[in-house]
Structures are given as C-alpha cells and as structure tokens.
Amino acid sequence: MDLGPVTGSAAAEPHRFPCPACGSNLRFAPDLDKLKCAHCGHEETIPETRGRIPELDLRAVEGGAVPATALAEVRVTRCANCGAEVEFDADLHARECPFCASPIVTDTGVTRLIKPQAQLPFLLSEEQSRSAMNRWLGGLWFAPNDLKKYARAERAMDGMYVPYWTYDAATRSRYSGQRGTVYYETRPVTVIVNGQRKTQMQQIARIRWQRASGGVARNFDDVLVLGSKSLPKAFTDALAPWDLSALSAYEPRFLAGFRAEGYTIPVEKAYGEARAIMNATIEHDVRRDIGGDQQRIERIETDVGALTFKHVLLPVWLAAYRYRGKSFRFVVNGRTGTVQGERPWSSAKIALVIALALLIAAVMAYAQIGRGY
Numbered sequence: 322m323d324l325g326p327v328t329g330s331a332a333a334e335p336h337r338f339p340c341p342a343c344g345s346n347l348r349f350a351p352d353l354d355k356l357k358c359a360h361c362g363h364e365e366t367i368p369e370t371r372g373r374i375p376e377l378d379l380r381a382v383e384g385g386a387v388p389a390t391a392l393a394e395v396r397v398t399r400c401a402n403c404g405a406e407v408e409f410d411a412d413l414h415a416r417e418c419p420f421c422a423s424p425i426v427t428d429t430g431v432t433r434l435i436k437p438q439a440q441l442p443f444l445l446s447e448e449q450s451r452s453a454m455n456r457w458l459g460g461l462w463f464a465p466n467d468l469k470k471y472a473r474a475e476r477a478m479d480g481m482y483v484p485y486w487t488y489d490a491a492t493r494s495r496y497s498g499q500r501g502t503v504y505y506e507t508r509p510v511t512v513i514v515n516g517q518r519k520t521q522m523q524q525i526a527r528i529r530w531q532r533a534s535g536g537v538a539r540n541f542d543d544v545l546v547l548g549s550k551s552l553p554k555a556f557t558d559a560l561a562p563w564d565l566s567a568l569s570a571y572e573p574r575f576l577a578g579f580r581a582e583g584y585t586i587p588v589e590k591a592y593g594e595a596r597a598i599m600n601a602t603i604e605h606d607v608r609r610d611i612g613g614d615q616q617r618i619e620r621i622e623t624d625v626g627a628l629t630f631k632h633v634l635l636p637v638w639l640a641a642y643r644y645r646g647k648s649f650r651f652v653v654n655g656r657t658g659t660v661q662g663e664r665p666w667s668s669a670k671i672a673l674v675i676a677l678a679l680l681i682a683a684v685m686a687y688a689q690i691g692r693g694y
C-alpha cells in the first residue's frame with residue numbers, strides 16, 4: 322500500500338489549543354494530567370476514552386482499501402542524517418533533530434498517513450524523566466565525566482510520541498512432529514578400578530520417538546511492533562513493558578506541547594515482525610501440546626483469522642548529544658521511567674582500571690615470592 326505524497330496545500334494544522342483565558346498555547350502537563358497554560362496558569366481536564374478502541378482490518382489495508390476517515394494529512398520534517406520524520410511544528414522547525422542532534426532537518430511537505438487510533442499519555446514530566454536519566458548515567462561508572470556533566474546541564478529534553486503498530490489475530494495451527502520419551506537401558510561396561518578390569522552395570526539414557534500431530538489455537542492481543550527506525554530497536558525493545566491496557570482513544574489534546582514522530586515502516590511491512598513474535602508463541606504452544614521429554618517439530622500450518630491492527634503513539638522523553646563528534650542518545654519511557662541509551666565509555670577510566678588490575682597482580686605475585694613459594 323503506497324499512500325503517496327499529497328499535492329496541494331491541505332496541510333493539517335499542528336496541535337494547537339489556545340487558552341480560553343489569554344489566547345496563548347495550552348500544553349499537556351503529565352504531572353497534572355491536564356492541559357495547562359504556562360502564561361496565565363489556566364487548567365483544563367482532557368476527557369479520556371478508555372476501553373474498546375476501534376481496530377482496522379489489515380487485509381483490507383493491504384488491498385488498498387483504507388477508509389478515508391482513517392487517514393490524515395501530516396506535514397513532516399525529515400532528518401537527512403538519521404531519517405526520522407517528525408511532525409512539522411512552525412515554532413520548532415529551525416531546531417536540530419531530536420533523535421540524533423544533527424542540525425539538518427528539511428520540510429518534506431505533506432504526507433498522507435494512517436491516523437493514530439490511540440495513545441498512552443505521558444505520565445512523567447520532563448523533570449522526572451531527567452532525574453531518571455541522571456540516575457542511569459550515574460550508574461555508568463565508565464561514562465566520561467564531562468559527558469555526564471553535559472547531560473545533567475539544564476537542557477530541554479524532547480517529549481516525543483513514537484509510532485507503534487499493534488496487531489490482534491486469532492490463529493489456528495495444525496502441526497506434525499515427534500514426541501521424545503527418555504528411558505534408561507542397563508548395560509554392562511568395562512571399568513578399571515585400582516588397576517583391575519571390572520564389569521559394572523551402567524544406566525544409559527535413550528530417547529524413544531513417537532509420531533505426534535494435533536492442533537493449537539490462540540487469540541493474540543496487541544502484539545507490539547515499532548513503526549520507525551530513528552531509534553535503535555535495541556533501545557525501544559528495552560523500554561518495554563508498556564501498560565497497553567491503559568491505551569485511550571486518540572485525543573490530540575494529549576499531544577499539545579509535544580511532538581509526534583510519523584511512522585516510516587508501513588503497517589503491512591511491520592506485520593512481518595508481529596508474525597515472527599506470534600510464530601514463536603505458536604511454536605511454544607506446539608511443543609507443550611506434543612509433550613514428552615523432547616519434541617521435534619516437522620511442520621506447522623497456521624491460519625490467521627480476524628487480523629486487525631491499531632496505530633498507537635507511545636510517550637518517550639529523548640535527549641540527544643553530540644560529544645567528541647559522536648551522537649549519544651538517551652531515551653526514557655514516559656510512563657515508567659525506564660532508561661536506555663548509548664553506553665559511553667571513557668578510555669581514561671578503562672586504562673585506569675587495567676593499570677590497577679596489573680598493579681594488584683604484581684603486588685600479589687611479589688607477596689607470593691616473598692613467602693617463598
């Protein structure tokens with residue numbers, strides 16, 4: 322499915338919610354769980370719709386049938402260095418890329434994308450996520466001190482809604498394979514005891530294989546796959562788990578004052594990864610169904626029914642630094658405060674540890690010679 326670029330000037334407005342009291346922009350304040358005006362202090366509650374969030378039919382989307390109501394036209398800026406596509410914001414366009422701190426970002430115009438169906442709103446404020454990041458950095462003894470100092474400096478972090486796909490499916494699988502049962506055989510073996518050859522009885526484990534076949538079924542709910550490549554998968558995987566049961570129907574007011582990254586991996590492509598996650602679970606189910614002590618799987622055939630998906634936005638606080646010509650990125654789960662990032666190494670500290678280890682070895686060797694060994 323290629324939705325293609327959009328011609329014309331029907332650019333969607335960025336998420337702006339003017340304050341009814343003074344007219345400046347309201348921002349979503351995670352610590353209050355409200356919209357707040359930084360100018361006059363006015364606060365507003367955001368209605369939240371929990372529970373059943375509508376899903377889209379993946380097969381229909383693959384066939385090119387995307388309901389017009391599911392699409393939105395978004396103006397994005399693209400980072401030439403890391404490829405991140407971030408929703409255009411007139412106030413922020415001159416800034417560096419929030420993902421890699423590189424200054425080259427270009428306005429790519431309007432793109433037609435599948436709208437988000439849900440989001441997890443930020444729970445942690447910027448201040449709370451900064452302290453989580455500092456605790457994490459503090460635990461990295463090998464990190465260079467000046468990078469730690471730099472990261473601790475009062476520099477704004479970027480609150481970013483990162484695009485994910487979640488998939489639901491009802492699967493039915495038929496399998497064939499073999500069930501292995503361990504049994505023991507008693508056999509005479511020759512051993513040498515005190516220089517004498519003797520015959521002893523010994524138990525030897527063997528496996529009896531029997532044919533096995535059958536079926537397993539499972540209902541998958543919210544199999545989560547990242548929809549972009551601007552953050553390394555290792556980082557975003559390590560931010561899990563996400564409390565997806567708290568997803569609420571898409572409400573742009575939760576994005577007020579934050580930015581949203583546009584997805585760059587289409588839903589039908591990301592499905593390959595979702596399917597691999599499902600297949601691993603199905604294989605586990607098949608092994609349990611075969612039973613016995615060991616299993617051999619020869620064939621699994623799976624029918625995937627009721628295949629639906631949602632486009633969801635998950636909250637991440639980002640900090641990107643250029644340090645000695647390299648990009649360092651730290652990401653904080655905006656719900657739980659879990660931190661991931663590039664692990665910076667200080668070569669001076671590593672050299673110090675090696676020198677200390679050599680010194681200790683030398684002292685110990687000297688002490689042993691001293692004792693006359």
Ligand SMILES: [Zn+2]
Nearest residue numbers: 340343358361
């Ligand atoms: Zn106001």
Ligand SMILES: [Zn+2]
Nearest residue numbers: 400403418421
């Ligand atoms: Zn970038």
